[in-house]
Amino acid sequence: MSTTPSPPHWLSYSDQWMSAPPDASTIPCIDVFALCFLLLQGPWDNAQQWTTFTDAQRQQIKTAYNNAGIKLIVSAFGSTDTPTTSGADAKQTAQKFADWVKQYDLDGIDVDYEDFAAFQNGTAEKWLIDFTTELRNNLPAGQYIITHAPVAPWFCPNKWSGGGYLYVDKQVGSMIDWYNIQFYNQGDSEYTDCEGLLFKSSSTWPESSVFEINANGVDLSKIVIGKPATKQDATTGYMDPSTLAGCVKQAKAKNWDAGVMSWQYPRADNDWFKTVRSQSWPCGGGEEDES
Template sequence: MKSTIFFTLAIAALVNAAPFNRNGTTLRRRDLPARSGPVYSVYADVGTTAETWPSAENLGDWNDFLMSFWVSDGSEPRDVAAVWASMDPTLRQTILDQYHAAGKTLRVAVFGQFDLPLQRSPPGDPVEIASAIVDFVKQFNLDGVDVDYEDTDSFSGAKAGTGEDFVIQLTKSLRELLPSGQFLISHAPQSPYFIPNSSIFTEGAYLKINEEVGDSIDFYNIQFYNQGIGAYETCEEHFTAAPSNFPGTTVNDLIDSGIPQEKIILGKPGLVSNPADATVDDAINGFVDPVTLGQCITSQSTKPGGVMAFQFRNANAAWIAEAKGDLP
């Protein structure tokens, strides 16, 4: 996203004759309007209920609201995704209509830190998991999915390559069932997954995934946090000089590695005014206050395609208004 992937999304569902997809359900025609601005993605994992669900107005500049998480272990929604699934259908539709009228998307985030499908016995099948995810997306008329796959072990050591193969096949299956232009598919990799020529990620991790299925991924909500005390806390570490343990992972480095500028969404943990206001549920480290982050983005000639935050309770409309800097 970085010449800026921008979107103004107001979703118009067009009911045309639609083919059956392979999981036996009819794919209703729906179109996403052309993007006209940066992506501003925000997650909600705790603290959001049916009564406190943010209105489109309360989201401010946030234009992509992600409910966390749908998990493959049980093929079910948890946390805020479960709140959405249990909500009164009339209220759900009212919220969707409101978001779409304001140019905002509503999607589900899948997996998360503790859902590791390849660690189960037997391992999860990416095609079957993709089908179950799509069932949830379509049942609740969502605008797509965000893949938050964090099984580092599956990218390294003796298991190197298994994680790449899983994510590649999952993405292919998701895109087959959620056509481009009708649904958004993003991924939320940790920043070290893009280290080039890594002695740890010998099969390439997300550089390999981008090479194989990058055309099927609309953008990357990259996690520049939770990588150790002091990492990704200065402007330089995000744009010009990566932390020493994670070479090649700045915004500029990612572009050099072949990630389209407009697909690089700079992700940070939310906080109100200082790290003491955030909790371990948001992140452990990597905090940058929104004013400083906005000043950093403004100072750069090469911009990210947008900004992401985890999570909404500590990254409200005022947060993104400051954090986006001079992005429109």
């Protein structure tokens, strides 16, 4: 089993149905590819598609990805599932999901928990802490990746009765390899320029920009910037890739190195990441590139 990659991370989500993950040689600027989604009821979309291959077919794809330095993970829940509100048992769900990751030979799991009602009423945090603890018990650090994909406002201090993601991070942050933070779908003018994204978020969602989240105790190298690939991939929060590339350059100059995630492939493709990385961690188009 492979060890957890060090930052920066360049992650693309893949929910839109495909017959197979893209050939590793076509995505040299991406180094984590997330199959979506593993739901309470079982795998769906591209996570389900992964289960239809033979072990030999999966092994062939995984070997090619491994040789290219690309991790292949599954993303759980998404906007479909509300695990806390619907009464799912955190530990049992974690065990079931960990078993699935092992059975289907993936490098780890992304917890794309979007149970907004549970954050509103203060029940999300304990569920996430129990779930993450059990997940890590079953998927050892260094052998398997565990990431979370919270929306940025969940890091606002004094906004969530249960403490929000700042509390989750204090309790189980050491078990989470990084956060694929969704800096989108939070309002028309939220996180749409470098200032709001990196240094000072709006009064609607105070202290939820990259460096403010870091100032409130979250490891800077775990704060991955999440953005939609195109305007059709989110309602709000879109930045064109070249503008985002400038923000990434600014953040790097201040010692941030976490990386960028995007929703979703095939629009969040190699060209998108190549542009976003162009001013900071440039990557080539060829298989031999080693950035």
